[in-house]
Every structure is written in structure tokens, then in C-alpha cells.
Amino acid sequence: MDQLKNFTKGFIRENPVFALFLGLCPTLGVTTTAINGLGMGLATTFVLVMSNIVVSLIKNFIPDKVRIPSFIVIIASFVTIVELTMQAYIPSLFDALGLFIPLIVVNCLVLGRAEAFASKNNLLSSIVDGMGMGLGFSFALTLLGAVREILGSGSIFGFKFIEGDGMLIFILSPGAFIALGYLIVIVNKFKKGA
């Protein structure tokens, strides 16, 4: 039951984007379509789970003073794995996400979970925490991507359902800020009601 709570906390209550405001750069940068948001979310989830596993396994061997650089090296290794794999097998997504793939390294969400959770908890809880947080992050990115795609180009996951262009502003940068602002408002309202 405890693990279930650990898993679900990332979705709404401690959602990395809507509640903790972590990892905002990729959130705003890649979510022009729902697919891009989902791809970015899953890539981050992979890095998050793997780095949580490694950090929680070797936490007792890392001297306290150099723990942050060690975590960064671990995270950077997994980011490089994701980068090369994606470049080889899904080049279209790799091109769409571009610069934001190497920038998963400096996503405060990943380092934050390694430092705040995985370095203090056992393997199983760390995996569950990484999955929950990662999926919460993916959920937020997909939601924002879907909203921007529906309003901006009248399609969802690439399926067009409105003729013409839609409100172009939502594909451009101002739309990202405004859409995320209003999504947070809705989540805040929902949280208060629950």
C-alpha cells in the first residue's frame, strides 16, 4: 500500500510540473505536439528510473562531499545512452526534440530525485519513485502538448480533425507559457476541490 502511494504521488499531488515546478525548460520547449511531449516524457522517465536505481545501489560507497558530481556523471551516462539510441532508432523524434535531449542532464527533476529520494531510500522504493515521478512528468508534458496541438493546429497525436491552421500562437513560444499557466490554474482548482 505504501509503494502504491509512493507511485501515485507524482501524478497530481506532487506532480513535477504542476506542483513542484521542476523541469520546466523541456516542458515548454518540446510540447508543440502531444507526441513530442510523450517522447520527451518517456526519455526522461528512463533516465530517472535508471539513475535512481544506480544511485540507490551505490549510495553507501559515495563520499558525501562528492555526491552531487557523482550523481551528475551517472545521469549524464544514461542521457548519452538515450541520445545515441534515439538517434539510431527514432531519428524523427530525435530531430524534433533536438537540444533538449542532452539537456535532460540539467533537468532539476532528475538530480532532485537522486538527491532527495534515491540517496536515502532502498532500491525498490527508488524504482517506484522514479516510475511515478517520470510518468507524472510524461503525463504533464503529453497534456500540455495535446492542449497546444489541439488549439494550435487542430489535430491530436498527428490526426487532423479541423481544417485549416488553428490558433498559431499556441504553437509559438507565447502559447507555451500561457497554456502552462492556465493548466496550473486548473490543477490548483482541482486540488483544492479534492
Added chain:
Amino acid sequence: MEYIIIIISAIFVNNIVLNKFLGICPFIGVSGRIETSIGMSGAVLFVMTIATLVTYLIQNYILEPFNIGFMQTITFILVIASLVQLVEIILKKVSPSLYQALGIFLPLITTNCAVLGVAIMAGQQELNLMESIVYAIANSIGFGLALVTFAGIREHLDLADVPGPMKGVPIAFVVAGLLAMAFMGFAGIV
């Protein structure tokens, strides 16, 4: 490429915060007051310029000759992290007054994706050494411009009557969206 084009493009047209979405965390986090945002911009200017210089040298004289370009992400982030530490130590010794002004912002910069982002982008655009440095300085000025403008707006926002669920971060995002819209007016001038 002409320097003036690099500068105008980086500051106004492709503003690093409002157009490329890098460095959003400090943009939202430390933009409460104008003074702190000026301090943060100064620290970013300092670190971003040095980091771009050092990563340029590493990219061209270590990674490429040895054909280990895939190590880019790991090397760059380690260089930036240690550089921030180094800058902090040197600044403390050499110029205590500057350290007083920038000190608390320096550790935050390691996780500022703008620094790593600019270092990588300068490489992707195949700028030479001088152009990379100009590019880094221009981008950090663009960061500072966006941050200080936004802080000015947010100071006024404190006095405004904002509906309950919109208080704090959500209204800041909507305002940032309007600011981004204003910066879109620069599109197409270079």
C-alpha cells in the same frame, strides 16, 4: 558571420528564455525582485562566457581529434560544474565584493540549462572561437534583459488583485507569455 547579427539575433530575435525556453527555472525562481535578478544575470554572464570558451577548446582540441564526440554531454556538464566551483573559489579570494554580489547565485548556475545549452549550440552552429564568445555574451545579455524586465513586471504584479488559484506561479507564466509575445515583434529583423 557578422558579430552584430549574432548579437541582435541572440538578444532580441531568438531570446534564449522567451524563444528557446532555456533557463526557465531561474527565470521563474529568482525573478521576484529586480536586485536579485540583476545579480543572477551578472553571474550567468560571467559563467556562461567562461564555460563557452572552455567547452569550445575542449570540443575542438580534445573531443574531435580523438573522435570521442559522444562524450560531449558528460564532459561539458562536468566542466561546467567544476568551473562554477572554481569561479566561486577564485572570486572569493580575488574580489570579495563581487563575490558578495554574485555569491549565492553561483551554485544555482550548475543546473541552469542555459549555460550547457549555449555551449552546445555554439558548437552546433560551427562558430569560431571569437564568435562563440560573442555568442555567449550576447545570449547572457538576452537572459539578463528577459529576467530584469520580468522582475520589474512581477514587482508590480505583487500589488495587483489576482484571483485565488492564479496567485503566484500561474499568473507569472501568463505574464511571461505576454512578454514572449512582445519579443515576437522582433522576429524577422535579421
